[in-house]
Amino acid sequence: xxxxxxxxxxxxxxxxxxxxxxxxxxxxxxxxxxxxxxxxxxxxxxxxxxxxxxxxxxxxxxxxxxxxxxxxxxxxxxxxxxxxxxxxxxxxxxxxxxxxxxxxxxxxxxxxxxxxxxxxxxxxxxxxxxxxxxxxxxxxxxxxxxxxxxxxxxxxxxxxxxxxxxxxxxxxxxxxxxxxxxxxxxxxxxxxxxxxxxxxxxxxxxxx
Amino acid sequence: xxxxxxxxxxxxxxxxxxxxxxxxxxxxxxxxxxxxxxxxxxxxxxxxxxxxxxxxxxxxxxxxxxxxxxxxxxxxxxxxxxxxxxxxxxxxxxxxxxxxxxxxxxxxxxxxxxxxxxxxxxxxxxxxxxxxxxxxxxxxxxxxxxxxxxxxxxxxxxxxxxxxxxxxxxxxxxxxxxxxxxxxxxxxxxxxx
Numbered sequence: 001x002x003x004x005x006x007x008x009x010x011x012x013x014x015x016x017x018x019x020x021x022x023x024x025x026x027x028x029x030x031x032x033x034x035x036x037x038x039x040x041x042x043x044x045x046x047x048x049x050x051x052x053x054x055x056x057x058x059x060x061x062x063x064x065x066x067x068x069x070x071x072x073x074x075x076x077x078x079x080x081x082x083x084x085x086x087x088x089x090x091x092x093x094x095x096x097x098x099x100x101x102x103x104x105x106x107x108x109x110x111x112x113x114x115x116x117x118x119x120x121x122x123x124x125x126x127x128x129x130x131x132x133x134x135x136x137x138x139x140x141x142x143x144x145x146x147x148x149x150x151x152x153x154x155x156x157x158x159x160x161x162x163x164x165x166x167x168x169x170x171x172x173x174x175x176x177x178x179x180x181x182x183x184x185x186x187x188x189x190x191x192x193x194x195x196x197x198x199x200x201x202x203x204x205x206x207x208x
Numbered sequence: 209x210x211x212x213x214x215x216x217x218x219x220x221x222x223x224x225x226x227x228x229x230x231x232x233x234x235x236x237x238x239x240x241x242x243x244x245x246x247x248x249x250x251x252x253x254x255x256x257x258x259x260x261x262x263x264x265x266x267x268x269x270x271x272x273x274x275x276x277x278x279x280x281x282x283x284x285x286x287x288x289x290x291x292x293x294x295x296x297x298x299x300x301x302x303x304x305x306x307x308x309x310x311x312x313x314x315x316x317x318x319x320x321x322x323x324x325x326x327x328x329x330x331x332x333x334x335x336x337x338x339x340x341x342x343x344x345x346x347x348x349x350x351x352x353x354x355x356x357x358x359x360x361x362x363x364x365x366x367x368x369x370x371x372x373x374x375x376x377x378x379x380x381x382x383x384x385x386x387x388x389x390x391x392x393x394x395x396x397x398x399x400x401x
Contacts, residue, residue: 083388
């Protein structure tokens, strides 16, 4: 629904603009939440993202998060711009056909330290399945202390066989083991073996 | 062969001889067995009750006794931690559970323990980071706050806003990496397959 609204705004802006250079479409949810100068800059970033075929919802969310947390305008614009770059890199790695949810999760994985090549490999191995949860789990594993390359290798090792539920259970188990005192890498290795993912895809922790 | 060995051999030979039993003994034993009443069939509850009340002698090593005492103490403490609010004002315990209300969305329950809070709201990507959109309800008698939100498959960042002025991440959920605004968030991932 939000995407439909965004598309409508683009069309409306185009119609209203006529032969003039089209002004940036205004995201209605930003009204009243951001100071006007900040809102103008964020709207411009949203326009650029839209033109590049990137999902704009995460960008709006990031701006609104900044507004809720009373961040200053510069910080909000910087955060939105940074996220737009990550979304672009994720989309390039995952392909033009990737869904907005996949691109968003891919951007999270990149921020966590995964490489674009990891996302591309994930896409290739899961050509007919969503990579949303796989990429999200990659980021979550890094958050509990697994080195990014090791987390990426594990997630890729599960890519052919695991469904979303398996990925989520795998992540939960690793988190639980780490919370109980296991080292993140050891927990990951044990749980990966138990999940049936310890194949040639995961020869062990990767060296950076 | 020594004398001791010969004695042993004689004892062995004696032990090998068949034991002679009074032939009347067999008949007397069988007659007494016939007078013993057959055991009654008991129901499962009766049998269970009997098993429960039957006295037993249990042998426990000192180490085992200490371990059992420690286990009981741990269970009591864990029960207290769950039943009684902690003294912390900060959220101390959170669980997130998912059920399936529909094909495309999952109902995700967010729970946080904040005994001294007067209000807690759930704020995140799913509600435009609106501080008033998703207030959490406090369970009567304890400090558990909860709310259930339908979410489509995807990855969402969120935080709890306690008393309208303090942002707290979910201690039981993965932390979002690379916070942009100096206040850490948590993430929830909703699967689709």
